[in-house]
Amino acid sequence: MVKLLIDGRPVETLEGATILKAAQDAGIAIPHFCYHEAFPPEGSCRVCLVEIEGMPKLDLACSTVVREGQKIRTTGDRVLQARRAVLEFLLTEHPLDCPICDKAGECKLQDYCLDAGLTVNAFSEIREKREKKLVIADKLLLDRERCILCSRCVRFLRQVTGTRELGLFERGVGTQIDLYEGQPVANNYSGNLVDICPVGAITDTDFRFKTRPWFLEARPTICPLCSRGCSMWADYHPGFPRVAGSARIYRFRPRLNPEVNGHWICDVGRYGAMALETDRLSELRWVKGPSHAELSWDQTMDMLAAKLRGLKTGGAMDRAAIVLNSRLTSEELFLAKKIFHEDLGAGRIVFADPTDGAADDLLLRADRTPNRQAASRLGFSYQGDLAAALRGASFVWIFGANREALEPVRRLSAALQAVPTKVLSAPQSTGLEPFMDFVLPTASVFEKAGSFANGDGWDQEFLPVHPPCGNARAEEGLLIDLGRALGFDPEFYAALDGPRAVARALRSAHPQFGGGR
Amino acid sequence: MSRDTRLLPVDFETADLRRLAVYEARGGYSAARDALTGKSPAGIMDEVKAASLRGRGGAGFPAGLKWSFIPKGDEKPKYLCVNADEGEPGTFKDKYILGHNPHLLIEGIILACYAVGIHAAYIYIRGEYEMIARRLEEAIAEAAAAGCLGRQAFGTEFALDVFVHRGAGAYVCGEETALLESLEGKRGWPRLKPPFPAVVGLFQCPTVINNVETLANLPVIVRDGAAAFINRGKPKDGGARLFGVSGAVIRPGLYELPVGTKLREIIFSHAGGLRPGRSLQAVIPGGMSSPVLKADEIDVAMDFDSLAAAGSMLGSAGIIVIDDEASLIGVLEKIASFYARESCGQCTPCRLGTSWMAKTVERLAAGEGRPAELDGLARIASNIKGRTLCPLGDAAAMPIQALLSKFRPELEAEIGRAAKGRG
Numbered sequence: 001m002v003k004l005l006i007d008g009r010p011v012e013t014l015e016g017a018t019i020l021k022a023a024q025d026a027g028i029a030i031p032h033f034c035y036h037e038a039f040p041p042e043g044s045c046r047v048c049l050v051e052i053e054g055m056p057k058l059d060l061a062c063s064t065v066v067r068e069g070q071k072i073r074t075t076g077d078r079v080l081q082a083r084r085a086v087l088e089f090l091l092t093e094h095p096l097d098c099p100i101c102d103k104a105g106e107c108k109l110q111d112y113c114l115d116a117g118l119t120v121n122a123f124s125e126i127r128e129k130r131e132k133k134l135v136i137a138d139k140l141l142l143d144r145e146r147c148i149l150c151s152r153c154v155r156f157l158r159q160v161t162g163t164r165e166l167g168l169f170e171r172g173v174g175t176q177i178d179l180y181e182g183q184p185v186a187n188n189y190s191g192n193l194v195d196i197c198p199v200g201a202i203t204d205t206d207f208r209f210k211t212r213p214w215f216l217e218a219r220p221t222i223c224p225l226c227s228r229g230c231s232m233w234a235d236y237h238p239g240f241p242r243v244a245g246s247a248r249i250y251r252f253r254p255r256l257n258p259e260v261n262g263h264w265i266c267d268v269g270r271y272g273a274m275a276l277e278t279d280r281l282s283e284l285r286w287v288k289g290p291s292h293a294e295l296s297w298d299q300t301m302d303m304l305a306a307k308l309r310g311l312k313t314g315g316a317m318d319r320a321a322i323v324l325n326s327r328l329t330s331e332e333l334f335l336a337k338k339i340f341h342e343d344l345g346a347g348r349i350v351f352a353d354p355t356d357g358a359a360d361d362l363l364l365r366a367d368r369t370p371n372r373q374a375a376s377r378l379g380f381s382y383q384g385d386l387a388a389a390l391r392g393a394s395f396v397w398i399f400g401a402n403r404e405a406l407e408p409v410r411r412l413s414a415a416l417q418a419v420p421t422k423v424l425s426a427p428q429s430t431g432l433e434p435f436m437d438f439v440l441p442t443a444s445v446f447e448k449a450g451s452f453a454n455g456d457g458w459d460q461e462f463l464p465v466h467p468p469c470g471n472a473r474a475e476e477g478l479l480i481d482l483g484r485a486l487g488f489d490p491e492f493y494a495a496l497d498g499p500r501a502v503a504r505a506l507r508s509a510h511p512q513f514g515g516g517r
Numbered sequence: 518m519s520r521d522t523r524l525l526p527v528d529f530e531t532a533d534l535r536r537l538a539v540y541e542a543r544g545g546y547s548a549a550r551d552a553l554t555g556k557s558p559a560g561i562m563d564e565v566k567a568a569s570l571r572g573r574g575g576a577g578f579p580a581g582l583k584w585s586f587i588p589k590g591d592e593k594p595k596y597l598c599v600n601a602d603e604g605e606p607g608t609f610k611d612k613y614i615l616g617h618n619p620h621l622l623i624e625g626i627i628l629a630c631y632a633v634g635i636h637a638a639y640i641y642i643r644g645e646y647e648m649i650a651r652r653l654e655e656a657i658a659e660a661a662a663a664g665c666l667g668r669q670a671f672g673t674e675f676a677l678d679v680f681v682h683r684g685a686g687a688y689v690c691g692e693e694t695a696l697l698e699s700l701e702g703k704r705g706w707p708r709l710k711p712p713f714p715a716v717v718g719l720f721q722c723p724t725v726i727n728n729v730e731t732l733a734n735l736p737v738i739v740r741d742g743a744a745a746f747i748n749r750g751k752p753k754d755g756g757a758r759l760f761g762v763s764g765a766v767i768r769p770g771l772y773e774l775p776v777g778t779k780l781r782e783i784i785f786s787h788a789g790g791l792r793p794g795r796s797l798q799a800v801i802p803g804g805m806s807s808p809v810l811k812a813d814e815i816d817v818a819m820d821f822d823s824l825a826a827a828g829s830m831l832g833s834a835g836i837i838v839i840d841d842e843a844s845l846i847g848v849l850e851k852i853a854s855f856y857a858r859e860s861c862g863q864c865t866p867c868r869l870g871t872s873w874m875a876k877t878v879e880r881l882a883a884g885e886g887r888p889a890e891l892d893g894l895a896r897i898a899s900n901i902k903g904r905t906l907c908p909l910g911d912a913a914a915m916p917i918q919a920l921l922s923k924f925r926p927e928l929e930a931e932i933g934r935a936a937k938g939r940g
Contacts (some may be wrong), residue, residue: 044863046865046905049904057903084901086904089865092872122893124878125880168862170862172857173862173872174866201773342631
């Protein structure tokens, strides 16, 4: 350990740590643009200059390694003057179009200038004219006037993806970020460029001009689109009181998790997660019954419980087909197992999951479900024969993941239509609704609490980002109600009250759950 | 100047000195041959350290000390990079060595590599020196064919290959780490130090980077000894230098004179003084980035320490003489626009500060500004100085600061006249 003084405060840090890191760990923020924890120091923005007692010049906090007994000042006249000077230089060629810039509110240049009290621009020469909306990727635009040339984007594409689509061209004040031979950024991690850009130079066309960052609340969540289970922030707009539909998630960003995803998320997750919020089922429907508006969840669960009890009494449960999916939480899979396997003894429990895709060597895994690990821990065999399950079934309840996962079911529509009672519960439209007797809208992943066990066995808990849409509810609550209505093992269901009761029951029944973060 | 004070035998008078036979006939390669066949590498290094040979590229770092930073016992290969990217305005000394006496450089390279234990040297030559690069390659081929280079240099076990690499015209590539990047085939952007090139240099290996003229001094140090070398210069700054004199003198050119020769003597005796009727206004003593001297400051001795004491620097010893007819705002504009054009664009203060200065000076020179704006210019320069990633920022700020502080009334008067002229 190395002991030193930063701004008069004793700080202890690891040998080899930089001043910036040591200060950051001690809660002292030093401004920086080009430095990013994921990359080696670049030292080009010069805004992190600090004063080390006894040194003639100011030194870079991002690259200077701490020494025992050092006395460092991150504030004071010399440091603040140098910092203001760097910011003033950056503003000379910066358009200051903050009022129409998507980054305003979370822009580091804006924040640092505000902190430095830089309110007057001393630059009175003519600014360079530069491209303001250069298409650099399918969803990304580059504004070269806003760019401060921190080169984080270039280094990301060199050091993380290795795809090297962006480079630095020209020199001096004409230096600019550009594509090689006009070939756009085309890799599965392009969205990260927006996150690491400290200013509004790289913007996402999905987010551009849609809202302002200060309306958004960053809520932690887990990506459900592959078995990596990356930690993400869902930036949620709680909505304006009189604007319908204004409450929603506007974007997903990576949430640092060294064990799982590090600093990044992939585009499949980032943009795919947005798609989970669209095309939602929001109303309960009973095709043969009265208008759906009059059907309540209680009535529905009572009807379904009565139906299932009847089948069990009639000895027809061995022909009851339950189609699950690995996007259900561990708690939901646990309840499904309890109800359909243990309580009812359903004979045909199979899985219909999104199909595997191509893995990449960074984060994306071939297994495009978040929780297959939990299914196998619970003893489900998720590769059951769907056709065999539906053929001659007395009852079918399909827990739908998405349209694509249910494609094999749709191909068996003849067998499906022959089933006397057909229930679908799904968050999104699946294309199977017309065949169904009951359609139950369920919560999206971002509307429920629970946990996923990722491919490496980490159990990752998450909370709802926002309330369910319309009449949708999470499968967890729905299954508890069903279990209670069925009336088997009443003590078990009576104990399931309170937010974490199911998770506790899961862990006591299956101790292998609950390892992780 | 009598002949024996010539330390660096550039020998402008001898025709075809670039031919091996001519060079050898005048005693060439004897120092290298003697060293490789009879002296130890440590002995050579000690001799060079004792000779107080200071780097001729501009910074004046002691050459022997620089070599000693190469880590001992490292298993990686070591490299010598010869900085022949002579780009400092007012400097044209290496050009003559490279073009007129390339074997002197090659002999110096052999000695340096032998002393440090290097087996591959790269000469990074300024892109504009196209013909010179060809001559240099011819000379290397001739030296290799004669056995001075290659697997067994001078019949010894010492192997050395020398390669020529042409730059592409960026001033910043004369900065040693930008040179390494460029040599590796990358964009010529200076590296963040540490690590220093002596530890992590070319291809991530320990690397010595020396200027052409620095290496060209080695044969004479090895031949005559450190004491003789120091005797001809100064105790802490040995030998002679090639002073390039340009600007408003009668005989502009390259003058080989002992370190410590007075600036006045160089301008008025060697370079023939100013043209009739002109008077001296200012002198830039060591390449364009060195702070300007006023006419009454030229009794300074031309060595690193004396010029530093006088508030300037010897740099590359390129002397630019400015007479009373020259426009100082014009000088300012030349300086500001040069560094703005040559700033590599990597770090903020240099990229944006140099272009800001250039834009302001250009406007002032065009008569579209007020004399008081010189304060703003001084402020920009002081915000660049000491804050940049490589020395280019300082090189841009220092001459502007010096012109502003020493010639403020003259500059204000010129700006006033220019504004009136537009008027």
